Amino acid sequence: MSKLESLDNQFYEEVNFGEKTEIEWRDCDVVIIGGGGSGTVAAVRAVECGARKVIVLEKTGRAGGNAWMAVGMFATNAKMQREAGLEDRSDEVFKSSMDFMEWAADPKIVRRYINNSGTLVDWLVAKGMTFKMDNNHPTPMMLMPKRQSPHNGKDPSHGPGFVGSSVVETMVKEFDKLGIELLLKTKANRLLTDDAGNVTGVVATSLEKEIHIKAKAVVIASGGFGANKEMLKEFFPEFFNIDGDVARLCLGHSTGDGITMARAIGAQTGEYNGIQLGGPCHHPWAFSVHNSLIRPESIWINKNGERFVDETVSFRGFYAMGKQPGTIVYGIYDGVTRDYIIEKFKEDPRSKHEIEYMLSLKEDLEQENDGRRVFIADTLEELAAAIGVNAKTLTATVERYNSFCETGYDADFIKNKEFLRPIVKAPFYAVLGQRFYDTTHGGLKINERLEVINTNGNVIRGLYAVGDLASGWITQNYAPGAASLSWCFNSGYMVGEEAAKYAQMKA
Ligand SMILES: Cc1cc2nc3c(=O)[nH]c(=O)nc-3n(C[C@H](O)[C@H](O)[C@H](O)COP(=O)(O)OP(=O)(O)OC[C@H]3O[C@@H](n4cnc5c(N)ncnc54)[C@H](O)[C@@H]3O)c2cc1C
Missing domain, CATH: 3.50.50.60 (FAD/NAD(P)-binding domain)
Known part of the structure; x- marks a missing residue:
């Protein structure tokens, strides 16, 4: 490492x-x-x-x-x-x-x-x-x-x-x-x-x-x-x-x-x-980008371009991630949800002292857009190519998810409808997420x-x-x-x- x-x-x-x-x-x-x-x-x-x-x-x-x-x-x-x-x-x-x-x-x-x-x-x-x-x-x-x-x-x-x-x-x-x-x-x-x-x-x-x-x-x-x-x-x-x-x-x-x-x-x-295991995390890069990944408004896709979990699991995705190819995920959302995430963060009283770090999410994403940590694209096809995922599969995953957002019902993983946000408007983001551990016990x-x-x-x-x-x-x-x-x-x-x-x- x-x-x-x-x-x-x-x-x-x-x-x-x-x-x-x-x-x-x-x-x-x-x-x-x-x-x-x-x-x-x-x-x-x-x-x-x-x-x-x-x-x-x-x-x-x-x-x-x-x-x-x-x-x-x-x-x-x-x-x-x-x-x-x-x-x-x-x-x-x-x-x-x-x-x-x-x-x-x-x-x-x-x-x-x-x-x-x-x-x-x-x-x-x-x-x-x-x-x-x-x-x-x-x-x-x-x-x-x-x-x-x-x-x-x-x-x-x-x-x-x-x-x-x-x-x-x-x-x-x-x-x-x-x-x-x-x-x-x-x-x-x-x-x-x-x-x-x-x-x-x-x-x-x-x-x-x-x-x-x-x-x-x-x-x-x-x-x-x-x-x-x-x-x-x-x-x-x-x-x-x-x-x-x-x-x-x-x-x-x-x-x-x-x-x-x-x-x-x-x-x-x-x-x-015991060991404290978790995932996904975007680490040790910008706090704002990490939080955008673990916010339940994003979707996580694996290297096959598919969702595999209800994203409200937050950082308790270690085991589910371990079963995915390469054990990594990409957190996907669009420009509208990017701003929405900041607003939701402001409302959470537990994160009051951290909000100033969250306000720079857009700039932080742009800074990390280096073909490894963060990927930004104008279309889902371009995004798929950047992260090395089949474009048809990714587009199909997003279309299916968007249909859940419309009906308010996640037929695959029953994610709380409060967090269902369609992915429709460029720019489209993909944020790399890894599994993590902190201390051993x-x-x-x-x-x-x-x-x-x-x-x-x-x-x-x-x-x-x-x-x-x-x-x-x-x-x-x-x-x-x-x-x-x-x-x-x-x-x-x-x-x-x-x-x-x-x-x-x-x-
Ligand atoms: C990022 C992060 C966040 C965490 N947040 C929380 C939290 O919010 N709540 C919570 O309950 N726990 C949290 N933990 C876990 C918590 O920090 C640890 O459980 C705790 O620090 C353990 O204390 P310790 O004294 O055993 O070890 P440490 O605090 O790690 O201290 C061990 C010390 O021993 C020294 N040392 C090692 N080998 C030798 C040697 N041969 N000779 C001399 N000195 C040596 C080291 O340099 C170190 O200073 C977190 C851990 C991490 C990494």
């Missing part, structure tokens, strides 16, 4: 470490591998719970990881929810999540995590964060009332300023106050163990030297493995051993380093894994105290795992309450307590 096909070119820069000859020896209570969402929260909570010296290793040049991209999280029974008269929905969210995951996730882990979610928000509010509640969501969501830091990316639907990056920024400010050391451009390479197999530290590499850190507890918070093709094939052969490209939304740091390191000392992997088996389990089913003393690479909190059925940003911060919070307790016991 080229750099263009990921968000890397906006938010990620690879660091080249090379071989080192100098070695530095360090000592601490808790070392945390990864300064992303879960790692930054874990560090602060560990110090608050009595860990004396905490070091965070971050292999990139900034803290944040994929949490930097994430928008919102769920919480129940937070003080601000109670004050707003909202009842405690912890039991209901737990039950519905477990039912949805067919009880294949670990109920002890899920229960502890959901019960902690309100406490986490109270804690963040006490540190100065502000949240807006969205109770119309299947689970009570916590969102930022407005971005806490300016967005500087090309796609305003995620990225700096939402909950993910704001929590990280809040945590990093706490680092200074609490004396937490954040070693940027420092990559953890392997775990140290004693004769009994207990974990005693980490070996890392900075730009200058190798660092051997002796620690009472080690927390692996290094994120998922979405940028590791071999691991993707191993954990998800059904999706990644097949033809066709899948766009990666997670950043290039997601190479599953924590899984590799823990496996090398006998950790168990593979149970309850799971890998290392843990218990409800976030301790890593070995292949014999025993705890590896001194080793904890949190965030995307921990298993047990989720399955391939991505449950509403299992929202990964919530898990990442809650598991970070809980592991801070656990690791500090363990370090004090070892002192």
Whole structure:
């Protein structure tokens, strides 16, 4: 996959470490591998719970990881929810999540995590964060009332300023106050163990030297493995051993380093894994063009020139797309619908903060009209030739669809008549859509105290795992309450307590 096909070119820069000859020896209570969402929260909570010296290793040049991209999280029974008269929905969210995951996730882990979610928000509010509640969501969501830091990316639907990056920024400010050391451009390479197999530290590499850190507890918070093709094939052969490209939304740091390191000392992997799959997306190009593709007013055609789905499925078309030739789609609409889409977008209160990006749809389409991403033509025949589809088939597909628009009844896929818009007036557009995935979920088996389990089913003393690479909190059925940003911060919070307790016991 080229750099263009990921968000890397906006938010990620690879660091080249090379071989080192100098070695530095360090000592601490808790070392945390990864300064992303879960790692930054874990560090602060560990110090608050009595860990004396905490070091965070971050292999990139900034803290944040994929949490930097994430928008919102769920919480129940937070003080601000109670004050707003909202009842405690912890039991209901737990039950519905477990039912949805067919009880294949670990109920002890899920229960502890959901019960902690309100406490986490109270804690963040006490540190100065502000949240807006969205109770119309299947689970009570916590969102930022407005971005806490300016967005500087090309796609305003995620990225700096939402909950993910704001929590990280809040945590990093706490680092200074609490004396937490954040070693940027420092990559953890392997775990140290004693004769009994207990974990005693980490070996890392900075730009200058190798660092051997002796620690009472080690927390692996290094994120998922979405940028590791071999691991993707191993954990998800059904999706990644097949033809066709899948766009990666997670950043290039997601190479599953924590899984590799823990496996090398006998950790168990593979149970309850999931991956966030979707499609279509037009990525990482203009936000407006992407939205025009997933708006239900467009139609999606495959390389045979045929519709295959009710387009209101929005970005939940991964599996249907996987069955189409080349696994891609083209979103087709005309100039009238192009303007109509902008008007509909304005009406949607959820997208208020993004509307300014949508207003440039016409210009963005013209800019991307390069024979690869977007195609613009005066006739449907020309459009068909441009995208390499049989002109007769495409014209027949559009004529049939237009007849549905006239009668208000989609006889093929029963698309809601509200979205039936005929394709009649030039210019005609075709927007390329690919399948995508964002983060991977799971890998290392843990218990409800976030301790890593070995292949014999025993705890590896001194080793904890949190965030995307921990298993047990989720399955391939991505449950509403299992929202990964919530898990990442809650598991970070809980592991801070656990690791500090363990370090004090070892002192
Ligand atoms: C585009 C996008 C949008 C998303 N939106 C949402 C959302 O709205 N809601 C939601 O619930 N979830 C969302 N997610 C998922 C969410 O961002 C992740 O679940 C969450 O960030 C996981 O946290 P983490 O701490 O496990 O990993 P990360 O936040 O990815 O952090 C891992 C950190 O570890 C570092 N690291 C890795 N290996 C090493 C090593 N060897 N040594 C040192 N450091 C290392 C990495 O550089 C990184 O900084 C989104 C993800 C993406 C990609």
